[in-house]
Amino acid sequence: MNIYFLVEGAKTEPKVYPQWLRYLIPELLQVKFAREAKENNYYLLSGKGSPRLLTEELANSVTEINELGNYNHLVLVIDTDNVSEQEKIEEVEKFMADNGIILNDSCHLHIVAQKCCIETWFLGNRKVYTKNPGNQSDFYNHKNFYDVSKNNPESMLKPNQFNGSTSIYHEVYLRKMLAEKNIRYSKSDPREVGESYYLDELKKRLNNYQLKLVG
Numbered sequence: 001m002n003i004y005f006l007v008e009g010a011k012t013e014p015k016v017y018p019q020w021l022r023y024l025i026p027e028l029l030q031v032k033f034a035r036e037a038k039e040n041n042y043y044l045l046s047g048k049g050s051p052r053l054l055t056e057e058l059a060n061s062v063t064e065i066n067e068l069g070n071y072n073h074l075v076l077v078i079d080t081d082n083v084s085e086q087e088k089i090e091e092v093e094k095f096m097a098d099n100g101i102i103l104n105d106s107c108h109l110h111i112v113a114q115k116c117c118i119e120t121w122f123l124g125n126r127k128v129y130t131k132n133p134g135n136q137s138d139f140y141n142h143k144n145f146y147d148v149s150k151n152n153p154e155s156m157l158k159p160n161q162f163n164g165s166t167s168i169y170h171e172v173y174l175r176k177m178l179a180e181k182n183i184r185y186s187k188s189d190p191r192e193v194g195e196s197y198y199l200d201e202l203k204k205r206l207n208n209y210q211l212k213l214v215g
Helices: 013-024 052-068 085-098 118-122 140-145 166-179 196-214
Strands: 002-007 041-046 073-079 108-114
Touching: 002 013, 002 052, 013 041, 013 196, 041 052, 052 073, 052 085, 073 085, 085 108, 108 118, 118 166, 118 196, 140 166
Parallel strands: 002 041, 002 073, 073 108
Antiparallel strands: none
16 A cells, blocks of 8 residues: 655645654654655655645656556645635535646545644644643743634634734644643644654544534
8 A cells, every 4th residue: 555645735734744744653664755655655845735636746646656657545634714614625526627627537636634734633632731821921821712622723713903814823823732731833843743652642532522422
């Protein structure tokens, strides 16, 4: 099995996804160039943001996959920002149809819609959430605005007075939340969010949520 990852982010995803894959699928080894994939390999390419991910990189990646013929899966990772996951998936599918972008039959497309962005997922770790920050803390107002330890981070909007997108607010919230635990975060240096202990907490929360749905 070989997987071709095309991710939206230029900084965070290319660093965090390889870390997570080492824990989730240890037998899958990364290659530097797409042509090097043989068996149980993956190649990861940044789309360098939106809209370039769709307007330039997607067609190029599909052409490369079709020419090489050595990939079983294309995983497209894209932020939803202010729309639903289904709306974003449909947007990608429509773009491909309108522009004649056709993947060969031996490679399957998987669209991963990050709601709202990858930082939103990072907010799911309850162990790095400070329940009672002091009122002098930079995190104090964010905690009072929305409690991501109790409520779904994906449902968090931005404050009306915040000058920026919802995705940017989620990044700011994350940085302030992690700083309370003396964890430094930036898009170019995500550090601990890619570690196994952090990923385990995200998996645990997701599993608990799925059990509640079943129950």
